[in-house]
Amino acid sequence: MSGRPFLQIPGPTNVPDRVLRAMDRPVIDHRSPEFGAMVKALLPDVAKVFKSETGKVVLYPSSGTGAWEASLVNTLAPGDRVLSFNNGHFSTLFAEAARNLGIEVDEVPLRWGQGVPAELVEEKLRADQGGSAAYKAVLVVHNETSTGVTSNVVAVRQALDTTGHDALLIVDTVSSLASMDFRMDEWRVDVTLTGSQKGLMLPPGMALLCVGPKAIAASQSGGSRRSFWDWNRIIADNATGFFPYTPATLLLFGLREAVTMLLEEGLDDVFERHERLAVDAWGLKNLCENPAEVSNSLTAVVTPDGIDSGDVMKIAREQYDLALGVGLGRVRGKIFRIGHLGALNELEVLGTLGGVEMALAQAGVKIELGAGVAAAQRSFVAGRQAVATPVAATSR
Amino acid sequence: MSGRPFLQIPGPTNVPDRVLRAMDRPVIDHRSPEFGAMVKALLPDVAKVFKSETGKVVLYPSSGTGAWEASLVNTLAPGDRVLSFNNGHFSTLFAEAARNLGIEVDEVPLRWGQGVPAELVEEKLRADQGGSAAYKAVLVVHNETSTGVTSNVVAVRQALDTTGHDALLIVDTVSSLASMDFRMDEWRVDVTLTGSQKGLMLPPGMALLCVGPKAIAASQSGGSRRSFWDWNRIIADNATGFFPYTPATLLLFGLREAVTMLLEEGLDDVFERHERLAVDAWGLKNLCENPAEVSNSLTAVVTPDGIDSGDVMKIAREQYDLALGVGLGRVRGKIFRIGHLGALNELEVLGTLGGVEMALAQAGVKIELGAGVAAAQRSFVAGRQAVATPVAATSR
């Protein structure tokens, strides 16, 4: 198909040309001084993206699922008990990964579309009997990529504080970091984990963690049997700019460029941009139940009864080169997801909304073509006019 | 700014990734057998884009203005007389180039917004007295890039035939070739000239001509003093795949890929796509007067009295990363131009229209946001549904 494809799945996101070009270069020796200096300058800048000064950034050539595993095997041993909340496909899989590794998971069922209720966290923590069966960690998915729901990590932290529970707080920020506000240190998160292919604007292939002092302490005195994932060896080697394995050199060059771009734009401006672009454009049903929990990085749209969301996606893909996210797990066929995270601007949103409208109409959904686009335009114009400087009388 | 820029000037157009990557490679020896074989296979495929079997393709590392000069100095000598029509900035400059080279130009003034009237061509040709003052050539700009008006080359050809005039027909297809139907052989055009940076989806830097037998004959027996532009030396060397100068190697690799893409899509499908994407979306005034002459590759929009079109462009550029074409020459400040040629798809058009609407509104034009986008969507959906195959009951 002609023209540029619209990849609007909730990750991988569009990799900016600057990042692609930064990776399109000769590999260098990963044991050279040049490489070491690059890494030593890079890691503290990555930590800024996590808003952490006390945590250590740990990088693995891996995927987001690898980031789960790294967070678990370094801090928890088989038989340890953790608290988790099932409100979507990825929180389900995170708990499943823990169980696969021998960890006991107390998995609280929620509706898919619901955020993690802080009062429920508090209730579960209060009910904890302590001892060897005490929760060693609370697992939270900040932004559930399968439902477009953002949970309130601050409230979860408060629940831990209120109850005086000392479980580790392990947060999956795969589809939130670098698109939505997240503050590792301020919120006292112990392990933050993410992947390269979302807000960080890189291709998939890297797992990133930021690990706080309490989690490091836990890993030094315990954790599971581990080799590849052992972050202590990595942190030790990283101190001189090197790695205990051959790092994904070109992805690191890409990460360098992507982090530079984020810091150039300014993290808070990045978050404001995603808030601005996450317009509520339709009368269609959002899978997210609570308006306060609607994600700024993706939207899960519920298709009307009788309309298979897969048909909408198929039309979008085949006729308009627009990739949308499939409904995963139990909402397969019932929803589709629009990603609006990472590198993105207003006109791309308009093209995406326009394409979604056309696909919906062609799939048989009663919808007024252009209504969603116009709503977005009004929102964008209002935002611009609120901060407008007068246009000069004449341009060149 | 984040996300992908929207370059919707009427050329240079967006260079597809495939073409950029084809040029991002080591230069090779332009005197090697590998290079010669590439050129020998390429030139006939380029001729297909001109729809010519009898013409010779001639490439220069140059610009569209260089293509003008090549067409003139090879076929005409100082003092020769030509007929031209002034209906825009580029037809003005083409005539000026001819005068700069010593050619006598009978330049018929038209309104900017008007096409070349075939009856006027016929009238001028009939009035031609012949002899040494006879028109040696008729210069026509197929698609006037400054006004968005397409002239009827077939009708011009008929005027030449009807009057039995043997002037050369020299046609500028800079903003039409490979976006709109053009048939060098069928329409008996003697010289067709274009640039790389429009329908051919390349960066600027190459002038392309297709030269018919009558023009070659004229160049062999006459023309101006010339060296760089002498196409006979080029045609002679090209026969073995080489050039009398160092060719722009990487642009040639790009041209190879771009022509492959055009032929893969199918030229007639490319034209149909541009016709489909050239939706009439607004109630705003089109500079083109005659609906039958509205260009499929660009639209010149007249801004209402009191609104400087430069302000609209400035807002589009600064706030939405949308580049629009400036009003050139006598319509500066009065119009802006939207390019919709080259690599382009529906969602890019929707984003562009949406951005133009926002810029217009913010510049003070009374416009209903989304109205133009919705009109385009309806047109696209209607087009798709007309050819629709039923959506399978379930997608994967």
Next chain:
Amino acid sequence: MSGRPFLQIPGPTNVPDRVLRAMDRPVIDHRSPEFGAMVKALLPDVAKVFKSETGKVVLYPSSGTGAWEASLVNTLAPGDRVLSFNNGHFSTLFAEAARNLGIEVDEVPLRWGQGVPAELVEEKLRADQGGSAAYKAVLVVHNETSTGVTSNVVAVRQALDTTGHDALLIVDTVSSLASMDFRMDEWRVDVTLTGSQKGLMLPPGMALLCVGPKAIAASQSGGSRRSFWDWNRIIADNATGFFPYTPATLLLFGLREAVTMLLEEGLDDVFERHERLAVDAWGLKNLCENPAEVSNSLTAVVTPDGIDSGDVMKIAREQYDLALGVGLGRVRGKIFRIGHLGALNELEVLGTLGGVEMALAQAGVKIELGAGVAAAQRSFVAGRQAVATPVAATSR
């Protein structure tokens, strides 16, 4: 520094421009039919590189160390006993990884510079008492990247056959696959593991395994607790072209191109090229003791007493932009390594040898400049003349 760097470490190797460009492209939806079709066509071609028809290719976004872990946790449980041979840095680390994961390793010490002696394998297997303490697997590093020694996998296989031992044969081919002959099926290897950044000519970031039926059976009835590394889920999803995690999309496009290049050249021609380029150029001491075990993919050069190999490397790097491999572990300072695997040709070898000679001379080693280069030239010319077709009387 000007000009092209010479990256002649034993991996990562130089990534060919074709491969870099194949990865410099937009990410696509990893759940789209287009992606699935690409994967389904790719995996069997990757299997050809392993020379396997019965094995399943399993890809992880990871490193060679991740490939070790995947081979271990899928087939072995904590407490299982394996036989390994310590003849270099990487065989040491492979055994250490196994121990980290709770596996009992009977690690036979060898000299660094020695290959795995088949008679010793046989002796160890005969001495195996069977029962729960029986070796479940034999771990062999085909080509020890730290010493430049190639072990005879065929002989190891014969030792297993002769003794009728049913241990799994797990072979690390990180620095041999796609540079030196390896035949998974013919040699009845149960698990072959490698990384992307050596003979496969990709950047680092991917672990590749080829897993035979016996290993799959072992994993289905046992193995360690595992989640990320569980190859059965991957193999199941791969059957339809998809992955249970977000795959490293762009690396897969690179793998597609790299495998195409290998098959275009012809695997046996690739091996022959590496044999040809692995010239024995110096009077200097090779760390590899047995000429029959000298690696075709890298050479470990022992520097004379009193010469720190690190000084040679530093001169090469800083003055000639030539990256050489450091001496690892117990041979640090005593050797440096020249990589000659992956994409490589004669003139690159000559430049490398010439640069090594200059660095040696400047570091104080008594060496005749040019002697090694001349030896290589004579070898190359002799090879060419042996297959020469007469030069045509005149070239163009």
Next chain:
Amino acid sequence: MSGRPFLQIPGPTNVPDRVLRAMDRPVIDHRSPEFGAMVKALLPDVAKVFKSETGKVVLYPSSGTGAWEASLVNTLAPGDRVLSFNNGHFSTLFAEAARNLGIEVDEVPLRWGQGVPAELVEEKLRADQGGSAAYKAVLVVHNETSTGVTSNVVAVRQALDTTGHDALLIVDTVSSLASMDFRMDEWRVDVTLTGSQKGLMLPPGMALLCVGPKAIAASQSGGSRRSFWDWNRIIADNATGFFPYTPATLLLFGLREAVTMLLEEGLDDVFERHERLAVDAWGLKNLCENPAEVSNSLTAVVTPDGIDSGDVMKIAREQYDLALGVGLGRVRGKIFRIGHLGALNELEVLGTLGGVEMALAQAGVKIELGAGVAAAQRSFVAGRQAVATPVAATSR
């Protein structure tokens, strides 16, 4: 063929990855403020490469032959008389271009292999009768790319000064600029012309001129009929950062990067590097007669009687992926040329020399393999040791 090709023709030269990547990016609007600012910052930096503060840089999307034409038609009219010297293929063609444009050329025949003798210049200028038949310009090729001979421009300037002749001094620096010392202002050159594809490390496709005040004055009061080449319109538009035609946007981004690289390395260090790399490696005959005139950017090697230089080139190309320059014009078959200009380092030179030796030997030339390489190595080592800082006792 595997590995990196060796393109060692005397241009186009190897384009560095940094430059290729700078051009592998979206085209931007050539009428945008962003573009204008880039151009305004670029042109003065390009002037530094010409070592000129008084001259204006003029860029054309064209070739080196276009640069000739631009220098001629802006300053000279048909019938004007110029002095030129025929000492190679390119000085021949430069004179021919002038004649094609109606200029009277007094072309002094020299041996190919000879530089322009300053005493002969002086003699010709003294013999000039003045009046309308006076030489209006002296055309000099600084570095004759077909023979590897560098003429002494300073001495030519002195001949003009000594005789008090006011002819313009027009110098072709196609294969010298940015590789060998050239000083436009200090040597009072009136027009300097070059192409993009040599010392400037760009792909072919751009002609660059630096035009001094006297040449501009000549163009304003005279010159030939011209349109495309008229530099006064370009200089006028450039003052605001724009062009009277669509410029070759991506080549300009490449030029920006290439000039940055040259200034980073330091022009005088660039010249020193080329002097260092231009080793005299063989006993073979150099076409350049006078050692003081041997070019630092290329070497023309005379093959022994009975050996067709084309055969050497063919072996180099087909067996070693080494592109050498053909013998042009009257020395076809008798010489081949090795380019050593632009981006280049020591190891590339060693690989090239080694490849040339192998090709010579295989073509039947009696040559000692490795002798030339060893001579180059000794020269490089001697140069390094002359400036050596002591190697630290231990490296990392």
